[in-house]
């Protein structure tokens with residue numbers, strides 16, 4: 001007789017952090033959801049049900065301080081993502097006021113950037129493209145650097161710093177001593193670079209976002225130098241390391257579902273709901289965290305005050321209690337209130353920009369690539385568990401139509 005013991009919440013959480021589960025963590029998430037709120041042996045709580053995650057994202061008793069024992073950064077020097085009201089709201093207001101107007105009216109420019117990136121691959125016939133290196137990564141990098149006022153010649157330096165720093169978002173116990181040391185080094189390099197950029201703008205302001213943040217009209221809201229630096233760092237990392245996964249995960253879903261690709265080619269308006277479905281089905285940010293400021297009663301249990309809480313956004317997005325047929329990719333899914341951009345006070349500031357970049361990228365790929373197909377399925381994945389996405393996404397095609405060619 002065989003006895004089977006169900007894996008514990010700890011086993012399942014460890015699984016989704018492991019590289020060999022990176023290509024498909026969804027079966028582990030499905031098992032987690034059998035107990036939508038569960039305690040791990042280290043005393044933290046794993047939350048995997050849609051309703052429960054949403055409740056906690058909106059609950060004023062859940063703090064954005066992750067209580068990460070490894071986080072040595074003093075509280076005042078953390079970004080708004082890790083702050084609670086009232087400081088969070090004050091910082092967020094300044095960023096929103098400066099960020100949102102600068103991304104309005106950007107669609108034509110985004111279209112030109114995508115066209116230019118794809119044009120580099122126009123050849124006589126069959127070709128290959130790495131959607132990550134050739135499109136999904138350079139597009140958001142160029143956009144965020146332009147917005148912030150990072151000179152084009154520094155983009156490459158930033159790219160490599162951002163890649164090294166995102167690994168730091170993963171739980172520390174999944175990283176080696178050497179990786180942690182490399183991370184500290186990268187942080188030091190980023191701080192030095194940002195301080196240099198800020199000093200330049202102080203004497204020579206432009207009309208970029210950095211200058212806007214530094215010389216914001218309301219003197220009470222101007223950030224102090226540390227807040228300015230960490231905000232800039234947050235926007236750069238967020239701009240570099242999330243949209244790349246949205247574009248790559250979405251391209252992967254399209255190539256695995258050729259009928260959807262054909263529909264998008266015939267109907268570019270499908271791009272709008274389709275991007276929402278990618279954010280639900282295979283979200284670029286798989287999980288987030290909070291801590292309990294008070295005892296919180298949820299799903300028939302109590303998360304005690306002071307506990308760390310892990311919110312498994314990607315698991316909530318596949319919850320059958322909320323979404324019909326959740327494991328199916330449905331490009332025009334109705335009522336798609338996914339958790340891909342979080343929710344509540346910390347809802348993603350860059351959501352509008354990320355959506356526009358992805359919509360334009362998918363439409364261009366569908367319209368221009370002739371007979372595209374995946375070279376490797378599944379593709380190799382990056383090590384990161386939280387900001388999860390392919391390392392490379394090789395696509396072979398028979399030809400590349402010029403930009404603005406009519407759909408065939």
Ligand code: HEM
Nearest residue numbers: 080081238239242243246284288341342346348349350354
């Ligand atoms: C597909 C791309 C993106 C995804 C999936 C994404 C996802 C998220 C998520 C899930 C959160 C909430 C985290 C939490 O509550 O703990 C968040 C917050 C945030 N995102 Fe994004 N993001 C994306 C792109 C961007 C871009 C392009 C920017 C800006 C350049 C950006 C800036 C931010 C900022 C500043 C916050 C913190 C907001 C706050 O704490 O109030 N994001 N994002």
